[in-house]
Amino acid sequence: MTLTVDTERLRADIERTGEFGAVPVERGHARTVRCGTDANRRAREYLVEQLRAADLTVEIDAVGNVAGTWCPSSADPETDPVAVGSHLDSVPEGGIFDGPLGVYAGLEVVRTLQDAGARPARPITVVSFTEEEGGRFADGLLGSSVATGRRGVEEALELTDADGVTLDEALTDTGFRGEGLLDPKGWTAWFELHVEQDTVLESAAVPVGVVTTITGITHCEAHIEGEPNHAGATGMDDRTDALAAASELVLAVERAAKEVVATDSTSAVGTVGSLNASPNATNVVPGAVTAGIDVRDVRRASMDRIVDRVRETLARLERERGVQTTLQRPFDLDPTPMSDQLRRAVHDAGAQAGVETLDLPSGAAHDTMHVADATDAALLFAPSRDGISHNPLEWTDWDDCAAATRVLAGAVADAADVQFD
Numbered sequence: 001m002t003l004t005v006d007t008e009r010l011r012a013d014i015e016r017t018g019e020f021g022a023v024p025v026e027r028g029h030a031r032t033v034r035c036g037t038d039a040n041r042r043a044r045e046y047l048v049e050q051l052r053a054a055d056l057t058v059e060i061d062a063v064g065n066v067a068g069t070w071c072p073s074s075a076d077p078e079t080d081p082v083a084v085g086s087h088l089d090s091v092p093e094g095g096i097f098d099g100p101l102g103v104y105a106g107l108e109v110v111r112t113l114q115d116a117g118a119r120p121a122r123p124i125t126v127v128s129f130t131e132e133e134g135g136r137f138a139d140g141l142l143g144s145s146v147a148t149g150r151r152g153v154e155e156a157l158e159l160t161d162a163d164g165v166t167l168d169e170a171l172t173d174t175g176f177r178g179e180g181l182l183d184p185k186g187w188t189a190w191f192e193l194h195v196e197q198d199t200v201l202e203s204a205a206v207p208v209g210v211v212t213t214i215t216g217i218t219h220c221e222a223h224i225e226g227e228p229n230h231a232g233a234t235g236m237d238d239r240t241d242a243l244a245a246a247s248e249l250v251l252a253v254e255r256a257a258k259e260v261v262a263t264d265s266t267s268a269v270g271t272v273g274s275l276n277a278s279p280n281a282t283n284v285v286p287g288a289v290t291a292g293i294d295v296r297d298v299r300r301a302s303m304d305r306i307v308d309r310v311r312e313t314l315a316r317l318e319r320e321r322g323v324q325t326t327l328q329r330p331f332d333l334d335p336t337p338m339s340d341q342l343r344r345a346v347h348d349a350g351a352q353a354g355v356e357t358l359d360l361p362s363g364a365a366h367d368t369m370h371v372a373d374a375t376d377a378a379l380l381f382a383p384s385r386d387g388i389s390h391n392p393l394e395w396t397d398w399d400d401c402a403a404a405t406r407v408l409a410g411a412v413a414d415a416a417d418v419q420f421d
Helices: 007-019 038-053 100-115 142-147 153-157 167-174 200-204 242-263 300-321 340-353 398-415
Strands: 057-060 066-070 082-087 124-129 189-195 208-214 216-225 269-278 288-297 324-333 357-362 377-382
Touching: 007 038, 007 100, 007 398, 038 057, 038 066, 038 100, 038 124, 038 167, 066 100, 082 100, 082 398, 100 124, 100 189, 100 398, 124 142, 142 153, 153 167, 189 340, 189 398, 200 208, 200 357, 208 340, 208 398, 216 242, 216 300, 242 269, 242 288, 242 300, 288 300, 300 324, 340 357, 340 377, 340 398, 357 377, 377 398
Parallel strands: 082 124, 082 189, 189 377, 208 357
Antiparallel strands: 057 066, 066 124, 208 377, 216 288, 216 324, 269 288
């Protein structure tokens, strides 16, 4: 059966959500919705209202994950549900699509099936995970990490922000400190729709991407110790300049990533995204530098190859420049392949809906990375104009949102064993 998505209904939900935490900007649409803030409370409350209006039963777990379940008379409440969703929080001055598209596309799937007289054999659950973007209480993917057992509930609730406020306190203050815990192991399948945040789909003029693998991510912290000294009175041959050494490290990371792209994996990237120099004074030779390094790829071997080059570079800098170095690797996620079965279901749904689909990797992290450890998972992309995201200029055309949601609906209907009147 051909499913018809109500584009205006989907648009209204996303635009309304974009009003919470709205930030005035000259161009585009900006919102700042940090976990546990008033803007986050309003976004969650609106979602709960919409879930209940569509006859979904709403539950909120101990870390604020929101889940609404549609269990009509055709569905066996004892069977594992099909779950679909994303997140509502944002980065500072982020766009309106990143996260909310996936949540409200999930709700629109349920509404679309209801409008079509669908009779699913399984319940369908719409999920909004807590603190996906990170930045206030964690590095990101917090709600899904707790739900999948990567992080304990009490450990998460004790996390504090820069002002010493705990996650427990923030959720309690906003009325979203629930009980129990979502259990993705109890879902028969998970689907997430997200904006692509790249230009692959736009360049190919294809409205729906089907992710093959979500990139692995490694964060390294390199510390280079030199000797601070007077910038005017210290001769060039008498310096142990930590920042000059760090400049070589920055270029080495860039070269290593480009070599991997040329010889091994075109999706590999390496970035030195932060440099903290000490004492950070114009008239002092830098005595110490800490560099934050981000390495990503869909192949673990490629990531390790770039990190190995970092180690080799630091060893060379010790020999040639007389600095002392250390390297830590505090954050490390393996690449996550998506379910072949669900990917085929998405492609089949696209063919049935007359919507072209395209396989591609994801260079960004998503809650689906964690959920895929617990159950079969699929990640869909809708095109991003100019590849812009985490930015007020983030934009996905409404027709593309609807097309991706229509494909999502077909795949969810297949997983939920839907029959039609």
